[in-house]
Amino acid sequence: MAKSDYKGIWVFAEQQNGKLNGTVLELLAKSQELKEHTGEEISAVLLGKNVSHLADTLFAYGADKVILVENGALENYSARPYEAALTQVAEKYKPSIILYGATSLGRDLAPRLMVSLNTGLTADAIDLGFDKDEVFYQTTPAYGGSILAHIVILEARPQMATVRPMMFEPIEPRVGAKGEIITETVTVEADPDYEVLETAPKQDTGDSIEGAQVVVAGGRGIKEESDLTALKELAELLGGKLAASRPLVDNGWLPHEKQIGQSGAAIKPKYIFNIAISGSVQYQVGMQNSGCIISINHTKGAPIFDISHYGAVADYRSVVPALVEEIKRRKA
Amino acid sequence: MKILVFVKQVPDTDDVKLDPKTGNIMREGVASKLNPLDANAVEAAIQLKEKYGATVCAISMGPPQAEEVLKKALALGCDEAYLLSDRAFGGADTLATSYTLAMAAKKIGGYDLLLFGRHAVDGDTAQTGPATAAQLGIPQITLASSIDVQDGYVICDRVLEDSVQKVRAKLPALVTVTAEINQPRYPKPINIMKALKKPRFVWNAEDLGADKTRTGIPGSPSSTKEVLEPPKRNADTKYFSGSGEEIAAQIADMLHDEHLI
């Protein structure tokens, strides 16, 4: 098969318990741009049982078609049945691109498709596009934090990527939009060798940074653990949460759930304070879409200032305690 | 029980230089270490061995220097080490890497449990584990924060975005572990000495019976086309200046204008 025989942009419509994952709408939004470039149709591939009601949402958020694969073995996610089902439909329709959210489920499943379809898979892309040679690329941060890499899959098809959550805004829903639903039957059986014994909601420590409207993050420039008290106080005064770049998690001052970035949480608060954080690419991908970015760093030209709306070139030890006092005074 | 644990040698720094032409890592002169999560995978294997008895084989694909991480794995308690080393393995993406690792697993044979780190700190794709499970057609448990083996099943807790699961998979199965699973031990000097006497094997593509069109660069559909500087996004940053108190007052004014205080 020539690679030009592969056509269509596919978004894996991750759902659990009949609810679409947020990444699906983000990927459908980005696919609009890809479609403008290639003219290829966008299909959402929906696997599950009794999930056809999700098709309308997929059309509203940008899918031209929905490929619906319903089967009892697909009711709850399990790697091997999902691998088998998706492989069968991908081999039949031969899309040129398949995108997955870089969620725990997407990252469990997509590598298996890479093997079954014998193609490439880019991990955790932060952007997608076509370069000057008309080649489809996926952007990922590379070592050191100051470089981005364009990964490409030149010959093999489909070109696949997992894409980091929170990178793109869903489009305004097109109310009442309709498209074609293609119902596919596949041969799959539930995996007799894999079983979910228990599922429990994650215990809410009340301290999660995901969903917080205000975040105050500290970095490697924080001199002593006790200095975090002032950062935490600032966060609490503003109704927000304390967070960190990786070094403060690596050295054990804060738990991993507090880490922002590529190997931590991707967040989009209304306000984020970066205190003594340089702004590596790996950090930025976790927070660059925040509403208002305020940074305090004593090094002029620190990369974090490039994405900041407000900055202060100063020692945090002179600013943060003063700011806490100032806010308390104004609130009093 | 036979446990295979897969370990990767990674640069001992975040500050790795990339070859501007190829986008590959310039390894020359950079100190390296055992990928941190692979130390957790080794620890999990050794704890299972201590509890139930097992032969633990450590496997690494890499240049001859990757021997070092295998010696460390032996010093920590692994029984045998396998270095997969061949020029034909160089430049592999995760498809080619998983093919090569799976060929080694097949050649060693008789495995019950394959242990991986969730991700390596350098390439950081977290794809090698699940891809190797697919190559072998076995079930996988990714993101394991605990592990036990009972009645022919491996049982793990998994911490997901907003739930925790307890799952089990029938052996043979593959598990990728997170840092929460255990606290890796340090090798004792005496065990470092003893490690040198344990069996170590070096296998190339022929030894594995590997198809060289499926290893290294020829077997890798993905590649780095370009490396670039991140774009500057906000050129019109508004700066506050003055003493600490003056800056604090300006920030407070801004927060006030934004109705945050």
Ligand SMILES: Cc1cc2nc3c(=O)[nH]c(=O)nc-3n(C[C@H](O)[C@H](O)[C@H](O)COP(=O)(O)OP(=O)(O)OC[C@H]3O[C@@H](n4cnc5c(N)ncnc54)[C@H](O)[C@@H]3O)c2cc1C
């Ligand atoms: C695969 C991979 C994944 C990664 N994932 C993540 C991730 O998820 N999250 C993450 O954060 N990092 C991640 N990193 C690490 C990342 O590359 C950087 O090393 C890290 O983000 C740096 O953190 P930092 O900005 O706090 O520290 P540094 O880069 O050391 O910056 C400290 C800053 O503090 C400033 N400073 C020092 N003293 C003061 C003071 N008294 N007052 C004011 N400013 C001061 C300095 O000017 C400096 O800019 C990852 C790296 C790799 C290779």
Ligand SMILES: Cc1cc2nc3c(=O)[nH]c(=O)nc-3n(C[C@H](O)[C@H](O)[C@H](O)COP(=O)(O)OP(=O)(O)OC[C@H]3O[C@@H](n4cnc5c(N)ncnc54)[C@H](O)[C@@H]3O)c2cc1C
């Ligand atoms: C900047 C950059 C971006 C890349 N992006 C991609 C990409 O998007 N897609 C892609 O397919 N490849 C990519 N690669 C190539 C990829 O890094 C290599 O294929 C590498 O061999 C797999 O390593 P990883 O660090 O991704 O491993 P991970 O999949 O993150 O490692 C998980 C676990 O697999 C095991 N493991 C990994 N490598 C070995 C080994 N050599 N020997 C033994 N056990 C091992 C370890 O247990 C490890 O903890 C990229 C490389 C670079 C330099």
